Every structure is written in structure tokens, then in C-alpha cells.
Amino acid sequence: MHLDLDAFFAAVEQRDKPSLRGRPVVVGGTGGRGVVSTASYEARAFGARSAMSTVEARRVCPPGTAFLGPRFAAYKRTAEVVMAVLRELSPLVEQVSIDEAYVDLAAGGHDLTVAGVTELATGLKQTIAAATGGVTGSVGVGSSKSLAKIGSELDKPDGLTVVPVGQELAVLHPLPVRSLGGVGPATAERLAQVKVKTIGDLHRLSLIDLTSLVGQAHGTGLYRLARADDDRPVVTDREAKSVRAEETFARDLTDPVRLSTEIDALAARVGSRLQRSGTSGRTVTLKVRRYDFTTLTRSQTLAQPVDDPRQIAEVAHRLLGAVDRSGGLRLLGVGVSGLSTYVQGDLFAELLDEPATPPEEGTETEQGPGDPRPGPAVVAWHPGQDVVHPELGAGWVWGSGLNRVTVRFEGPRTAPGPVRTLAADDPGLQPADPPDWT
DNA sequence: TCTGGGGTCCTAGGACCC
DNA sequence: TCTGGGGTCCTAGGACCC
Numbered sequence: 068m069h070l071d072l073d074a075f076f077a078a079v080e081q082r083d084k085p086s087l088r089g090r091p092v093v094v095g096g097t098g099g100r101g102v103v104s105t106a107s108y109e110a111r112a113f114g115a116r117s118a119m120s121t122v123e124a125r126r127v128c129p130p131g132t133a134f135l136g137p138r139f140a141a142y143k144r145t146a147e148v149v150m151a152v153l154r155e156l157s158p159l160v161e162q163v164s165i166d167e168a169y170v171d172l173a174a175g176g177h178d179l180t181v182a183g184v185t186e187l188a189t190g191l192k193q194t195i196a197a198a199t200g201g202v203t204g205s206v207g208v209g210s211s212k213s214l215a216k217i218g219s220e221l222d223k224p225d226g227l228t229v230v231p232v233g234q235e236l237a238v239l240h241p242l243p244v245r246s247l248g249g250v251g252p253a254t255a256e257r258l259a260q261v262k263v264k265t266i267g268d269l270h271r272l273s274l275i276d277l278t279s280l281v282g283q284a285h286g287t288g289l290y291r292l293a294r295a296d297d298d299r300p301v302v303t304d305r306e307a308k309s310v311r312a313e314e315t316f317a318r319d320l321t322d323p324v325r326l327s328t329e330i331d332a333l334a335a336r337v338g339s340r341l342q343r344s345g346t347s348g349r350t351v352t353l354k355v356r357r358y359d360f361t362t363l364t365r366s367q368t369l370a371q372p373v374d375d376p377r378q379i380a381e382v383a384h385r386l387l388g389a390v391d392r393s394g395g396l397r398l399l400g401v402g403v404s405g406l407s408t409y410v411q412g413d414l415f416a417e418l419l420d421e422p423a424t425p426p427e428e429g430t431e432t433e434q435g436p437g438d439p440r441p442g443p444a445v446v447a448w449h450p451g452q453d454v455v456h457p458e459l460g461a462g463w464v465w466g467s468g469l470n471r472v473t474v475r476f477e478g479p480r481t482a483p484g485p486v487r488t489l490a491a492d493d494p495g496l497q498p499a500d501p502p503d504w505t
Numbered sequence: 506t507c508t509g510g511g512g513t514c515c516t517a518g519g520a521c522c523c
Numbered sequence: 524t525c526t527g528g529g530g531t532c533c534t535a536g537g538a539c540c541c
Contacts, residue, residue: 095509096509096510099506100506100507100508100509101509102508102509102510103509104509104510104541117541118508118509118541119508120506120507120508120509121506121509122506122507122508123506123507123508163540163541164511164512164540164541165541166541167541248539248540249514249538249539249540250539251538251539251540252538252539253537253538253539254538254539282515282516283515283516284514284515284516285514285515285538305513307512308512308513308514309511309512309513310511310512311510311511311512312510312511313509313510313511314509314510315508315509315510350533350534352534360507360508362536363535363536364534364535364536365534365535366533366534366535367533367534368532368533368534398509400510402511510541511540511541512539512540512541513538513539513540514537514538514539514540515536515537515538515539516535516536516537516538517534517535517536518533518534518535519532519533519534520531520532520533521530521531521532521533522529522530522531522532523528523529523530
């Protein structure tokens with residue numbers, strides 16, 4: 068099953084402010100360079116759409132239209148209520164965005180007949196509306212993620228479409244190729260050039276023709292989707308792979324001091340989010356949009372993962388120094404990717420074991436002659452390095468951050484597994500001579 | 506007063522390694 | 524006596540999604 072909440076941001080605003088109900092509401096950036104996040108159905112009647120510039124939306128919508136900045140905290144709270152309702156249906160719930168989720172109904176042990184899922188989904192919609200104070204959703208049910216998602220699109224708002232087993236191709240084939248996930252403007256245009264407009268047209272294309280047209284991975288994916296061949300599982304927890312913050316300025320920036328300040332602020336946002344989620348990453352990326360909207364990225368991969376705003380900013384400053392800023396910059400972004408898996412290990416350690424042990428103050432340590440003494444600020448433990456610890460024995464470094472190091476004392480060296488989190492300057496932790504691998 | 510912000514995945518070329 | 528065949532990692536860009 069796929070659930071898509073209807074005009075979600077606008078619906079929450081209308082719920083919280085009764086005077087907005089029945090009126091056109093547009094949520095999004097309200098400044099000169101803002102775009103629309105969500106238009107209520109009343110606003111869509113006038114042509115307002117997501118991703119449209121707010122200036123354009125103001126032009127098409129009548130006086131009395133409400134233009135509101137987003138209140139993400141309110142949306143998140145409401146979405147959490149909905150997700151909790153879904154999790155009562157099945158242990159397998161995959162939230163794909165703030166307002167969308169898949170539910171594996173089979174894993175919830177439900178009656179999967181058309182009558183059974185229709186009754187279930189009808190009840191669910193009522194429960195959601197009651198629990199959220201009137202937010203509605205559109206539901207699709209089918210034999211795969213793709214079919215369920217297409218189903219939820221077919222009847223909205225507040226709709227329900229069940230695609231019966233055996234009817235998949237009959238439902239799919241008349242639809243435009245744009246209905247398939249992964250077909251955007253560029254792919255649709257390429258397909259149109261060979262007279263492929265509907266999913267039925269797509270079905271007639273050979274695998275060879277399709278992959279030569281849109282690429283290997285995309286081609287094989289679309290070939291299968293056109294045949295209702297989709298076995299992607301519903302996955303509960305997906306780890307984030309990158310974190311980024313970016314900002315479009317009200318006016319293009321040229322002042323190096325201002326640019327520098329903006330980099331610092333973006334790095335601070337990224338760093339604090341990384342630290343809050345207990346992750347860090349090795350690749351720092353700078354994104355630049357120039358006055359003429361040309362956009363480029365520059366990245367650098369470091370030897371050590373970082374989550375410290377100052378370190379992230381330092382790399383970003385360096386990258387910005389190498390790009391042409393003449394004419395002014397419209398946007399800057401700072402991101403960190405290549406997020407370390409060892410942080411999963413941190414969570415592991417806290418669940419299975421004691422939490423990280425901070426070093427005791429004033430602890431005397433014995434130093435072997437010639438052992439490097441870790442400095443007080445940054446200790447450069449590197450992944451794979453062999454270490455010894457007086458209480459924990461011999462191990463190797465799984466990952467390291469600015470102030471902590473995760474060390475494995477058992478298991479295979481490459482696969483994830485339990486780790487101990489230690490302060491990076493834990494006096495007991497010492498480099499070891501590597502074992503004599505044969 | 507055109508064109509946000511936060512993500513994911515894929516491709517392609519070059520460096521490097523065995 | 525021109526230049527193999529794998530593989531991985533890094534960088535940059537593009538398409539797509541909500």
C-alpha cells in the first residue's frame with residue numbers, strides 16, 4: 068500500500084487556522100526568490116503548483132489567497148501521528164518523505180483480497196483524518212510498490228485505488244510514461260522522440276533499444292516496470308548517505324567576507340546535524356550557483372571523516388577559493404557525504420555495551436618508549452590501525468572522529484559489528500605493532 | 506521579481522592497483 | 524615491434540523525487 072497525504076503542508080495550515088479552510092493557500096518561500104512547496108487544491112484551481120516561483124503563484128491566484136512560510140515542526144509532528152497509525156497496520160512501514168509511505172500489508176497479516184484491502188484502506192483513511200484533525204490522504208494498493216504508488220496517484224485527493232492482481236498491465240498500459248517513478252522531463256522527452264508516450268508503448272520497446280536510449284540501469288528498470296515486474300521490498304530504516312545545507316540569497320553576493328560568513332553558517336548547520344545524528348563523513352562538497360544560474364559542485368575527500376563545523380568550513384573555504392566568483396553568487400551549499408558506517412557501531416555499542424567511557428581526569432599513563440603521545444586536541448587515529456588497550460586487549464580502529472574513536476576487538480575486519488567507543492585521547496589506547504599477517 | 510531545499514541514484518573519465 | 528583486463532576510488536555533472 069502507498070499513502071500520499073493530500074496537499075500536506077497546506078492541509079496542516081488549514082487545519083490549524085480555520086479561516087483558511089476553503090480558501091486558496093500557498094505554502095513556500097515568500098521572498099522574492101521563493102518557490103511554492105505546496106498549493107492547496109483551491110489554489111491549484113487557479114494554476115498554482117509546487118516548484119513554481121512564488122511571484123508567479125501570486126500572479127495567478129486571486130486576492131485573498133494566503134501565502135505562508137513553512138512550519139516544518141508542525142508538519143513533522145502531524146506526519147509522525149500518521150506514521151504511528153501506519154505502524155499499527157504492519158511492522159514494515161517505509162516513510163519515503165514527510166508525507167508519503169509504503170506499507171507491506173502482507174507482513175501485517177492482512178486479508179489481501181480486493182474486498183479485504185478496500186475495507187482496510189477505507190478504515191485507515193478515516194483513522195488518519197480523525198487522528199490528524201482532518202488531514203486526508205490518497206491510497207493505492209497493489210502487488211508492488213510501483214503499482215501501489217501509481218494507484219495512489221490515480222484518485223486524489225482523498226482517494227483510494229486498488230489494482231487487483233492480474234489487472235496490473237491493464238491499468239498500467241494506458242497511462243503516460245511520466246506516471247512511472249524515475250521518468251522525468253528528460254526521459255519523457257527521449258522516449259517521445261521514438262514515439263513512446265504511454266507505458267503500453269514502452270512495453271513494446273526491446274531491452275536493447277531502451278538501454279541504448281536511457282542508459283543501462285534506468286533502461287532495465289523501466290523495462291521491468293512496464294511489465295509490472297517490481298520486487299523492491301518495503302524497507303523500514305534507511306540510513307542517510309549525505310547531509311547538505313544550502314541557501315539562495317535575496318541578492319547575489321560578491322563580498323568575500325559575506326561569502327565566508329555564509330560558508331561558516333552552512334557548515335555549522337551541517338556539522339550540528341551530523342553530530343546530532345552521530346555521523347560523520349569523509350567527502351565535503353561545495354555547491355555554487357552563479358548569478359546566471361549556472362551551477363557547479365567541487366568536492367574533496369579527506370582521510371578522516373569529519374563532523375566538526377570548523378573542519379567542514381575549512382574545506383569549503385578552500386574549495387570556494389578555486390571557483391570563479393565574478394558576477395556574484397546566487398547560492399552556496401555545503402554538504403558532507405560518504406557518511407561513516409562506524410557510527411552505526413556507536414549505536415551498537417550503546418545498545419549492547421556500556422556507553423563511551425570518558426577519560427578520567429588526571430589519569431597517569433604509562434608510555435612505551437617512543438610511543439606517540441596523542442595530542443590534546445586532534446588525535447589522528449586512522450581506520451584499520453592496530454591498537455592495544457590495557458583492559459580491552461588488542462584491536463583495530465574502526466573509525467574516528469574529532470573527539471572519539473571506535474575500536475573493534477573482535478570479528479572480521481571489514482564487516483560491521485560491535486565496537487567500543489573511546490575518547491580519542493583515552494590514555495589507555497595505544498598504537499600497536501601490526502600482527503604478522505601471513 | 507524567473508527558477509528552494511533536501512535528498513537519492515547513475516554515468517563517465519582518470520588515477521591507481523594487481 | 525604501440526597500447527590487456529579486471530577492479531576500486533574520486534570527482535563532476537545530470538536526472539529524478541518530494
